[in-house]
Amino acid sequence: MTSFFVTKAKAKAQLVGIKAAMTLIPAPRPTVFSGEGAALKLCQAIAGFGHQKVLIVSDKILNNLGVLRPLEAKLQELGVKVAIFDGVLPDPTFSITEACLQYYKTENCDSVLAVGGGSSIDVAKVIALGATNNKTPQQLVGILKSRKPSAPLYAIPTTAGTGSEVTVGAVISDDKTHQKGLVLDPKVVPRMVALDSGIMSGMPPKVTAETGMDALTHAVEAFISDFAGSESDIYARSAIRLIVENLRVTYKEPKNLAARESMALASHYAGLALNQAGLGYVHAIAHQLGGHYGLPHGLSNAIVMPHILEFSRPEINPRLAELARFSKLVTNETSEAVAAQAFMNEVKSLMSDINIKAVVPKMNALDFDDIMQAAFKEAHGTYAVPKYMTEDDCKRILYVISQQV
Ligand SMILES: [Fe+2]
Numbered sequence: 001m002t003s004f005f006v007t008k009a010k011a012k013a014q015l016v017g018i019k020a021a022m023t024l025i026p027a028p029r030p031t032v033f034s035g036e037g038a039a040l041k042l043c044q045a046i047a048g049f050g051h052q053k054v055l056i057v058s059d060k061i062l063n064n065l066g067v068l069r070p071l072e073a074k075l076q077e078l079g080v081k082v083a084i085f086d087g088v089l090p091d092p093t094f095s096i097t098e099a100c101l102q103y104y105k106t107e108n109c110d111s112v113l114a115v116g117g118g119s120s121i122d123v124a125k126v127i128a129l130g131a132t133n134n135k136t137p138q139q140l141v142g143i144l145k146s147r148k149p150s151a152p153l154y155a156i157p158t159t160a161g162t163g164s165e166v167t168v169g170a171v172i173s174d175d176k177t178h179q180k181g182l183v184l185d186p187k188v189v190p191r192m193v194a195l196d197s198g199i200m201s202g203m204p205p206k207v208t209a210e211t212g213m214d215a216l217t218h219a220v221e222a223f224i225s226d227f228a229g230s231e232s233d234i235y236a237r238s239a240i241r242l243i244v245e246n247l248r249v250t251y252k253e254p255k256n257l258a259a260r261e262s263m264a265l266a267s268h269y270a271g272l273a274l275n276q277a278g279l280g281y282v283h284a285i286a287h288q289l290g291g292h293y294g295l296p297h298g299l300s301n302a303i304v305m306p307h308i309l310e311f312s313r314p315e316i317n318p319r320l321a322e323l324a325r326f327s328k329l330v331t332n333e334t335s336e337a338v339a340a341q342a343f344m345n346e347v348k349s350l351m352s353d354i355n356i357k358a359v360v361p362k363m364n365a366l367d368f369d370d371i372m373q374a375a376f377k378e379a380h381g382t383y384a385v386p387k388y389m390t391e392d393d394c395k396r397i398l399y400v401i402s403q404q405v
Pocket residue numbers: 162214217218283297
C-alpha cells in the first residue's frame with residue numbers, strides 16, 4: 001500500500017466530520033438586491049438599520065474611478081456618516097487587514113460595506129468578525145474561531161466570479177510566506193448584498209473572462225463533488241447554464257446590463273453551491289499555480305479545469321451529461337457519452353471565445369513536487385472529490401499544462 005492510499009483513507013474519514021459540521025451549521029443567506037441601481041437600494045437599506053457610521057472597504061482603483069462617490073453621497077444624504085478604507089490589494093495580507101481593522105476602530109464605525117472584488121469582500125468579512133470578537137485577523141484563521149456575530153456587514157461585488165458575497169470563507173495571505181490563511185465561519189456571510197449590473201459594466205473584458213471562469217469552476221466543482229445534494233445541484237446547474245448563455249456576451253458587450261445581471265446571479269448561485277458542496281482538485285492545484293507564478297485565480301482555474309474533468313471521467317460522465325442537457329448543449333435524447341463530451345467541448349470553446357490562453361508562463365518541472373504536495377494537502381480531507389489522484393496522476397497533469405502552447 002502506498003502512502004497515497006493511507007492519505008485517501010484518512011481523507012475520507014475527515015470528510016465525514018466536515019459533512020456533519022456543514023449539516024449542523026448551515027450557512028445564512030444574505031438578502032439580495034439585483035439589477036441596475038441595486039447598490040443605491042442597498043445604501044437605503046443600510047440607513048434603515050440606523051447605523052451611525054459605516055466603513056467602506058475597497059481599493060484605490062475603484063475609488064479613483066469614482067465608483068464609491070455615489071454610494072458615499074447616498075449614505076450621507078440619508079444621515080449615515082462614512083469612512084473609506086481603500087487600501088485593499090489583490091491577495092490581501094494580514095497587515096492590510098489589520099490596518100483596515102484599526103481604521104474601523106479609530107473611526108468609531110459600527111458597520112462595514114465592502115465594495116470590490118473578492119479581495120475587498122474578504123478583508124471586510126474578516127475585520128467585521130474581528131471587530132466584535134476582539135481578535136486579530138491571524139487569530140480568526142481556521143474553522144469557527146469566533147463566538148460573537150460579526151459587525152453588520154454588507155457587500156457590493158464589482159466582479160462576477162468569486163461569489164465571496166455569499167460564501168462562508170475569506171482568504172488572507174501571510175505577508176512574508178504568502179501562504180494563504182482561510183477564515184471559515186458562517187458568521188462572515190454579509191447581511192445584505194447588491195448585485196448591481198451598472199457597476200459591473202465597468203469591468204474590463206479580461207477581468208470579465210477570468211472571473212467568469214472562476215464562477216464556472218465553483219459551480220462545476222460543486223456539481224461533481226460527492227457532497228453535492230439536491231439544493232446545491234439547483235444552484236450549480238443554474239449557474240452553469242447562465243454562464244454558458246452570458247459569459248461570451250458580457251465579454252464582447254461590456255455594457256449589456258441584462259447579461260451582466262445574469263452573470264452576477266450565476267456567480268452568486270455558484271457561491272451558494274460551493275457553500276454546500278465544496279470545491280475540488282481544480283482549485284487545489286490552481287491556488288498553487290497562483291502562489292508560484294502569480295497567475296490570476298480565475299485564469300489558473302480555467303487552465304486546470306479541463307484536465308481535472310478529463311481525469312475524473314468516466315466517474316463523472318453522468319453529471320457532465322446532465323449539465324450539457326440542462327444547458328441545452330444537446331437534447332434530452334442524446335446519449336450520456338456524447339452529452340458528456342459536448343460539455344467538455346463547450347468548456348474549451350468558451351475559453352477560446354473569451355481569449356483565455358491555457359498556458360502557464362515559465363512553469364518549472366522542479367516545482368511539480370511542491371505544487372502536488374500543497375494541492376493534496378489542500379484537497380484531501382477537505383474536498384469531496386469524485387475520483388482520487390495518485391502522485392503520478394497529478395504530475396502528469398502538471399506536465400501537460402506546462403507543455404501547452
Ligand atoms: Fe475560486
